[in-house]
Amino acid sequence: MSACRYDCIVVGGGHNGLTCAAYLARAGRSVLVLEAQEAVGGAARTREFAPGFRVSACAHLLHLMPGWLSRELDLPRHGLRMAAERMPTFALSAAAGVLRIDPRTHGAPAGLSGVDARAYPRYAARMNRLAAALSALLEAVPPRLGTGAWRDRLTLLRLGARLRFIGRRDLREALRIGGMCVQDLLDEHFESPLLKGALAFDAVLGTNYGPRSPGTVFTLLYRMAAGTASAHAVAQPAGGLGALCEALAAAARSAGATIRTGVPVASIVLRDDRAAGVRLETGEEFEAGCIISNADPATTFLDLLGAEHLDTGFVRRVAHLRTRGMTAKLHLALERPPRFAGLEDASPGRIVLAPSPESIECAFNHAKYGEFSTLPALEVLVPSAADPTLAPHGKHVLSAVVQYAPYRLAAGWTEHRHQFLDAILALLEAHAPGLRDSVCAAELLTPQDIETQFRIRGGHWHHAELALDQFFMVRPVPGAAQYRAPVHGLYLCGAGCHPGGGVMGVAGRNAAREVLREAA
C-alpha cells in the first residue's frame, strides 16, 4: 500500500482534526483526514433532522474559537460567515421576567435593578480580569513537570509571570474562589435569583456539576477565558456550526490536504512499536509517518490502539477519565416562530431557562441518581431567526441544550426518552405558549445517542469532563498531556486534550505544532 503513504493521517474530521490538518498541510505536510461520517464536522456539524429543517447537530454556538485562529487559516475567505454575532443572553423566568446580558460588557444586565445592578460591574470586571489571565494558559502547550527542559521551564516561567501580573488582590481572589462552587460566589455578590441562575447555568453547562458542586467557579472562568479571544463573542455561523467545519475543510484542502468521508477507522497500526498507519473498517490500510487522533482519548487508546500496546498504569489513567456526558440536545421543527413570553420576537439571542441556581441544583439532583431532570435547565436558540436557510420559508428550528440527562438512565433511555421529551416540551410550552402545537418534528439526543452518532465514548461533548483534575498538565492524563501518546508517532488533537472542548480549535492547532516540532 505504498501508494497510500502520507506524512500525517488525521483520524476524525471534527473541527480540531480539520484545524490540525490545515496547519499541517500549510506547513507542507501531506495530510489525509479520515472521517467516519458522510460529512466532516463531528460534533460541530449541521444536519437535516426533518425534511427541510437543518440544525447544528451538537454544538450550536461559536463563542470560543480565537480570532487569530480564524485569521491564520483565512476562514472568511474559505466561506465562513456569521449569521449573528455578539448574541445577547436572555434569562427568562415566569416570576421575574427577563434579563438581557450582553457578552463582554461590564454594564449591568438590562432588567436588573438595585444592589445587583450596582454589584454587577465590579463582579464582571474582576471575573473578566481573571478569565483573561487564565486565557494565557489555554493557548499554551502544557509544560511537562520535572523534565528540566528549557522549553518546559520557559512555559512555567511565562505562566508564573502572567499570574504575578494580575496583582496581589486578584491573585488572592483567584486562589480563594478557584475551587469554590459557583452558587457560593454568586450569593456573595447578588440577590436576584434570575441573574444568579443565568450565571450559574454558564458554569455547569455541559458538565456533570450542579451550581453547588465544588470547582464550578473554575468551569465558569474556563468558559469566560476561552471566549476572551473569540472574534465574534457569542456567534452563530451562517449555515450552522457545520459551515465552520466546511470552511476549515476548505482551508485544509486548499493547503493540499486530502479529506475522505464515510471511512471509519478501525485501528491504528503499529510497526516496530511506532504508529505507522491506520486500518479502515473495510480493511483498507494507509501508511503515514504519524497519526493524529481527533477521537476522544478513551476511544483512541482503548479501541483504536488497544490496551495491549500500552502500559497498565497509563491504561488505568485513561480508564479513570471521567467521560460520561450529562447533557442532552433537543431539536424541534416548528411550523411557526416561537413566542417566548417577555421577548419581542424570535430574536437572535440565547435564551436561558434557569430561573435560579436552586432550580438548576434541583434539576441536577435527579441526574445524580440516574434520573432525568423533570424541570431541566435549558439553553435555547432559534437559529432560523438569524439564518432562514435552516428551515423552510416561514418555519423555524429550535435547538436546545438540556441539563441534565445522565449517560445511564436508571430506568433505561429506550423506554423513557419520551417522558424526558415531554418534560422538556412542557417546560418550553410554559415559556412559549403555543410552541408545543407548532412542533412538526423533534429529535432528542441523549448522551448515549451522542456517543453512538458522534463516536464519543461516554457522549461527553468535552470528550472528558473539564475539571481541575482533568485540566492543563494532566489533560487528558499524565503521559499524554502534550498531545503525544506514549507510542511514538501517535498524537491526540481532540477536545480531550488541553485546552478542551467547546468549538475552539486550539487543541488541533497545538497538536499540529507538536507534530511539526517533533519532525523539525
Added chain:
Amino acid sequence: MLTETEPHYRQPLLRTRFHERMRAYSQVDSFIPWSGYSTVDVFTSVEQEYFAIRNSASLYDLTPMVKYRVAGPQATRYLDRLLTRSVAKLSPGKVAYAIWCDDRGQLIDDGTVFRIAESEYRLCTAERQLDWLLDSSIGFDVEITEVTADIAALALQGPCSCSVLRAMGLQGVEVLAPFEFKHFVFGAGTAALVSRTGFTGDLGYELWVDPSEAERLWDGLMDAGRVRTIRPVGSRALNIARLEAGFLMPNVDFVSSAHTLRNGTARSALEFGLGWLVDFGKGHFTGRRALLEESRRKPLRRLAGLDVAGTKPAHNALLYSDRAGRRQIGSVTSAAWSPTCKRNLALAMLDAPHFDMGRQVWAEIYVNRELVWQRRMVPARVVERPFFAPARRRATPAGDF
C-alpha cells in the same frame, strides 16, 4: 488463645490448614505474620532447620503465598502484556519465574507462573496485586480470581525430598524436571499438584492441594520422611537458604514500586540484573518502552553478591569505595553467614561503576560486644550469584538420597 468462633477483628491473623500441625512441632512458639496469615518463624532452632533444608528434607508452609487464577481465551496475551518474559513460550505443565514492572520499568513484584492448561494459569506472588492485575486486564478477555485461600501448599525442600515423595507413593516423581509440574495421587486417593520448584536453590518440590487435604498431606510427608529426619522449618532458616541461592526477598532486597513513596527509591528490573527475564522481542508489555530506553543507557545501580570478610553478617551495612568511608557506594539488603559455603554472604545494591566481579569494597559493620558497640570496616568482594548451586538441584531424574 482465641478460638475459631471469635469474630474476625479479634483474630487479625488467619491460620492456614497446617496451623495445628505446626503448633504441635513448635518448641519456641514463634509465629510471625505473612500476608495476613500466621506462619512460623522458628520451630526449634534456626541452625537445625537450616541443615534439614541442606542435608535431609524440610517442610515449609507456603499457603499464605498469594495465588491468582488467570483464565480465559486471552490469558496468554494478558500475561505476556503483564510479565516481562514470554508466557507464550511456556508450555502447559511448566512453571516460570517471572517479574512484572510498572510503566517506568520499575519492579512491582516477582513470582511464579504455572501454565495449568492451554488458557489457564496460576500466578503466585509475594504481595497482593489484584488491583494491578485487574487494571492490566482492561481490554483483555480474561478472568482473574484470587485463590489464595482455596489452595493449601507446602514446600518440601532438600536433597532427600524426592525420596520422601517416592516413599509416600508418588511413582515417577523423580523424572519431573526443574520447573515442571504434574498431578499425582497418593494415600487413599489424595490428589496433589506437585511442582519441582522452590525458594532454596536445592532439590525440592512444592505441593498444592485442596485445603481439606492439607493435614493428610502434612501427615503423609512427615510419615514418609521420618527415616530421613524430615523437619518442619520456619522463615528464618529458609531465609539463609534463599540467600545462598541468591534469590531476592520482597520488602528486603526490593520494595515494590507500588509501595515506594520517596522519589528515586523504586528500582528497575535491570538494576536487579533481571534483564534475562525481559523479552523485548515478544511484543509490548508494561514497562517495555522504559526498560528499552534504560537498556540503552548504563544502569545507575546493580544488585551485587558480596563475599564479606570475617564471620559477622553485614546486616544493613553501608558500603564504601574506600576504607576511610568517605564515599558511600551502596548498601547491603540481605546478609547471613552461610554454614554450607562457609562464607559470609550478602546481597547489596551498588552504584553501577563498582559492580565489577572481584572488585573490593568496604562494609561498615556494627558489632555488639555485650552492649559495647564497635564499628568495623570490613573488606568485601563482588562475587557471582548464586553463592550455592549444587548439581542435585537440576539433576533429572532427581537423586535418591
